[in-house]
Amino acid sequence: xxxxxxxxxxxxxxxxxxxxxxxxxxxxxxxxxxxxxxxxxxxxxxxxxxxxxxxxxxxxxxxxxxxxxxxxxxxxxxxxxxxxxxxxxxxxxxxxxxxxxxxxxxxxxxxxxxxxxxxxxxxxxxxxxxxxxxxxxxxxxxxxxxxxxxxxxxxxxxxxxxxxxxxxxxxxxxxxxxxxxxxxxxxxxxxxxxxxxxxxxxxxxxxxxxxxxxxxxxxxxxxxxxxxxxxxxxxxxxxxxxxxxxxxxxxxxxxxxxxxxxxxxxxxxxxxxxxxxxxxxxxxxxxxxxxxxxxxxxxxxxxxxxxxxxxxxxxxxxxxxxxxxxxxxxxxxxxxxxxxxxxxxxxxxxxxxxxxxxxxxxxxxxxxxxxxxxxxxxxxxxxxxxxxxxxxxxxxxxxxxxxxxxxxxxxxxxxxxxxxxxxxxxxxxxxxxxxxx
Numbered sequence: 388x389x390x391x392x393x394x395x396x397x398x399x400x401x402x403x404x405x406x407x408x409x410x411x412x413x414x415x416x417x418x419x420x421x422x423x424x425x426x427x428x429x430x431x432x433x434x435x436x437x438x439x440x441x442x443x444x445x446x447x448x449x450x451x452x453x454x455x456x457x458x459x460x461x462x463x464x465x466x467x468x469x470x471x472x473x474x475x476x477x478x479x480x481x482x483x484x485x486x487x488x489x490x491x492x493x494x495x496x497x498x499x500x501x502x503x504x505x506x507x508x509x510x511x512x513x514x515x516x517x518x519x520x521x522x523x524x525x526x527x528x529x530x531x532x533x534x535x536x537x538x539x540x541x542x543x544x545x546x547x548x549x550x551x552x553x554x555x556x557x558x559x560x561x562x563x564x565x566x567x568x569x570x571x572x573x574x575x576x577x578x579x580x581x582x583x584x585x586x587x588x589x590x591x592x593x594x595x596x597x598x599x600x601x602x603x604x605x606x607x608x609x610x611x612x613x614x615x616x617x618x619x620x621x622x623x624x625x626x627x628x629x630x631x632x633x634x635x636x637x638x639x640x641x642x643x644x645x646x647x648x649x650x651x652x653x654x655x656x657x658x659x660x661x662x663x664x665x666x667x668x669x670x671x672x673x674x675x676x677x678x679x680x681x682x683x684x685x686x687x688x689x690x691x692x693x694x695x696x697x698x699x700x701x702x703x704x705x706x707x708x709x710x711x712x713x714x715x716x717x718x719x720x721x722x723x724x725x726x727x728x729x730x731x732x733x734x735x736x737x738x739x740x741x742x743x744x745x746x747x748x749x750x751x752x753x754x755x756x757x758x759x760x761x762x763x764x765x766x767x768x769x770x771x772x773x774x775x776x777x778x779x780x781x782x783x784x785x786x787x788x789x790x791x792x793x794x795x796x797x798x799x800x801x802x803x804x805x806x807x808x809x810x811x812x813x814x815x816x817x818x819x820x821x822x823x824x
Contacts, residue, residue: 449655452790454812456747458768458803459598459793460521460547461656462648464626464736465807467727470650474720494715495690498678501722508628508725509642510635511664516676516713518661521645522550525592525622526557528641528663530707531672532590532618538563539587541580541617544570545597550622554592563589573601573761573770577608584615590640594622595631599801600744600768601761605637613638618669625649625662625721627766629730629737634664641665650724651717660717670694674708739806740767743813747804750817756824760799768803770795774824783823789816 394402399411408414415423433441455463473479478493489495502514518524529540540558542551544567551567558565568580568591575593584591591612595603609619621634623644634642646660647653665673671694679693728736744767751757756774773780777794784791792800804813 450785452785453788454808454816455790456802456804456808456816457790457793458805459801460549460645461653461659462626462767462803462805463653463807464648464805466650466652466724469727470720470723473723474716479719480716489689489691492690495678495692497719497722498676498713498715499680499690500726501718502678504722504725505662505664508625508633509623509662509664510633511639511642512667513670513673513677514662514664515673516678516715517646517718518663518675518710519714520657520659520661521622521643521647522547522553522661524643524645524661524663525550525620526554527661527674527708527710528620528643529554529563529590529592530557530561531641531665531669531674532620533561533563533707534589537587537589537617539585539589540565541568541583541588541591541612542566543568543575543591543593543597543603545573545575545599545601545603546592546594546622547598550592550594573597573599575603575608577604577611580608581611584611584617586616588612588615588617590618590620592620592622595634595637596624596627596766596768599761599770600765600803602631602764602766605632605634605639609638624766626733626737626740629734630741631766640669646717646721649721651720658714658717660714660721662718662721672707674710675713736806737766740804743767743806743808744769744802744804746810747802747808747813747816750813751802751820754817754820754824757820767805768801770799770801773798773800780820780823784816784819787815787819787822789819791816 403409403411403413479497498516502516505514506512518527540554540563542554542565555565566583568583569576571579575597580591591608593603593605593608595605597603605621612619618640619638620641620643621637621639623634623642625644625646626648642664644662646662649660651659663673670677673694676692677694678690681689681691683689725733744765748759748769748771751771752759757771760770760772771792777798777800781791781794792802795801
């Protein structure tokens with residue numbers, strides 16, 4: 388890439404030294420060595436047929452499990468065929484809001500419909516045009532809440548570890564202080580939260596359901612934050628919103644989350660979708676773009692970019708956000724999925740997730756050594772103990788075509804079941820566990 392950059396070797400070296408690096412390789416120090424490639428061994432030019440065979444051979448090396456009982460932020464759901472049928476049309480295949488925005492009414496309408504559905508799903512007043520993923524959406528929401536005398540962020544220890552790390556990275560860059568609210572019995576510790584609240588707290592981030600599948604007392608926790616003058620941010624699972632109280636009902640100021648469950652396949656990690664919605668009072672602080680509906684000079688319906696904070700482009704380090712784009716294609720996928728499912732279909736999917744997860748928990752815990760760690764209400768994820776070495780148990784399941792729960796640091800397993808996990812799969816999981824154990 389060096390020859391494509393309009394800077395000299397001396398200028399690049401000067402920039403590296405300014406950020407504390409000696410070489411370009413230092414920029415990738417955080418990437419594990421086994422994930423880095425020193426040199427690409429590219430073959431000579433191949434025909435289309437040869438390239439296809441090579442790529443099919445590489446794809447065949449991937450392990451695609453017939454049965455998946457793992458979630459932890461990315462979930463396998465049924466996607467109606469019409470979703471791909473609509474979004475694969477070449478007139479829709481774009482990842483961005485066009486720069487000549489009002490000339491592209493179709494793209495703007497798709498974003499407007501997406502925003503409308505996100506507001507209905509979260510119970511909030513305004514949604515932006517989407518963000519890159521759920522973790523960056525949470526980090527951007529935290530940045531929205533910063534005030535002159537309030538720059539402390541409280542993160543629930545029961546939130547997804549990767550989301551917490553992303554928020555911490557953003558806060559390190561903008562000088563905000565991060566404090567973790569400890570967990571008690573799988574829930575955010577309300578007493579610990581109240582002890583951390585003071586006049587420096589800008590916001591508190593809570594995940595619902597939390598990382599361990601538990602249903603938090605969101606309204607009570609949010610009320611305590613508001614009483615201390617802080618903002619309340621909820622990170623939510625969009626499918627769960629069909630059966631749980633929405634962030635709006637819980638008094639949240641900002642709602643964020645990972646939109647992957649809304650019609651986006653797992654795809655080995657992406658691209659995914661971050662959604663964000665806020666109350667009317669915070670609309671002008673939303674990062675990115677907002678599409679609105681209006682009429683043209685002839686009275687016809689039209690769509691426009693209602694809000695696009697200019698400071699995000701020109702103020703750079705002084706801006707509250709530098710997000711200048713959106714995930715238009717993924718956002719439209721979510722909108723098509725929600726339109727195809729409708730309120731009744733989405734609720735049915737959510738109820739099926741809950742029913743299948745409870746049956747899965749019952750069958751798993753029927754095997755000696757597996758017990759629920761946190762009894763009580765949960766959505767579609769739950770934690771169990773694991774007899775013996777979790778790695779060996781999961782390896783045994785993998786040999787039988789089953790992706791088991793996610794191993795946690797304490798030796799327990801985080802399981803997940805959705806509407807696509809059949810009774811036969813769950814019964815097969817129980818039998819496999821008996822054989823492996």
